[in-house]
Amino acid sequence: MKDKKGPDPRIDLDQVPRHVAIIMDGNGRWAKRNGKPRSKGHEAGAREVREITEACLELGVSALSLFAFSTENWRRSKQEIDSLFNLMTKSIKRYSDQINKINVRLLHTGVLDGLPDEVVQDIQKCVERTRNNTAMDVCIAMNYGGRRELTDATRKIATQVQAGAMRPEDITEDVIAANLYLPGHAEVDLLIRTSGENRISNFMLWQISYAEIIVTPTLWPDFSPTSLYDAIVEYQSRSRRFGGRP
Numbered sequence: 210m211k212d213k214k215g216p217d218p219r220i221d222l223d224q225v226p227r228h229v230a231i232i233m234d235g236n237g238r239w240a241k242r243n244g245k246p247r248s249k250g251h252e253a254g255a256r257e258v259r260e261i262t263e264a265c266l267e268l269g270v271s272a273l274s275l276f277a278f279s280t281e282n283w284r285r286s287k288q289e290i291d292s293l294f295n296l297m298t299k300s301i302k303r304y305s306d307q308i309n310k311i312n313v314r315l316l317h318t319g320v321l322d323g324l325p326d327e328v329v330q331d332i333q334k335c336v337e338r339t340r341n342n343t344a345m346d347v348c349i350a351m352n353y354g355g356r357r358e359l360t361d362a363t364r365k366i367a368t369q370v371q372a373g374a375m376r377p378e379d380i381t382e383d384v385i386a387a388n389l390y391l392p393g394h395a396e397v398d399l400l401i402r403t404s405g406e407n408r409i410s411n412f413m414l415w416q417i418s419y420a421e422i423i424v425t426p427t428l429w430p431d432f433s434p435t436s437l438y439d440a441i442v443e444y445q446s447r448s449r450r451f452g453g454r455p
């Protein structure tokens with residue numbers, strides 16, 4: 210629809226990325242800059258999630274993936290990990306009501322094993338409660354690692370080969386994609402990393418192979434809908450060639 214008005218006139222609503230993934234980084238630095246403990250940075254970061262979800266929905270994004278806790282984040286102090294999980298259970302309960310009202314479906318990617326029972330239950334309840342919602346998917350990456358996901362997919366495929374259900378030569382890119390944590394989940398079009406770090410930190414290694422990457426110096430708790438619109442404007446200025454010719 211050409212006359213559809215979006216929240217930012219710079220954005221072409223016919224060219225909005227289908228799948229936006231965000232590495233939500235910089236909570237600790239935000240806290241330090243504001244003279245607060247790290248836990249306050251995580252709280253401020255958790256508050257941003259709702260606004261960005263609503264902004265993506267309004268733009269017509271189909272899927273939003275959010276990196277919340279990596280398989281490497283277990284290397285942090287027990288105190289920080291405990292405070293993160295406490296915050297997660299509180300936030301998921303609140304978030305569940307909010308996203309359910311706006312017809313958003315929650316998905317989880319990563320490994321639930323090893324997470325505290327309460328976190329697992331809250332995620333599962335929210336996934337179950339929102340499973341028939343259709344406006345947009347939000348995929349929360351919790352205890353997620355891209356290498357771990359590919360390792361787990363390889364094991365599943367090897368088991369099928371060993372059982373005689375598949376031959377090695379039947380293993381295609383589609384077979385690998387079908388054995389990831391969320392088969393059928395679209396590839397990432399736009400990957401945003403906040404806080405200025407120019408790295409992937411083991412996020413969605415398979416799914417980002419042709420994502421446009423935007424690194425912004427903005428720390429996650431300061432990342433606003435306007436920051437998102439700026440990223441989408443830049444995304445729309447890029448020429449996506451996928452190895453071909455423009």
Ligand code: IPE
Nearest residue numbers: 233234235236237238239277
């Ligand atoms: C991102 O913020 C949140 C998680 C990784 C859980 P950080 O805690 O990594 O913040 P910085 O990088 O120390 O600023």
Ligand code: IPE
Nearest residue numbers: 232233234276277278279410
């Ligand atoms: C990536 O941030 C993980 C999340 C945002 C959940 P990190 O802060 O853990 O990444 P590194 O350690 O700087 O690469």
Ligand code: MG
Nearest residue numbers: 234235236237
């Ligand atoms: Mg960090």
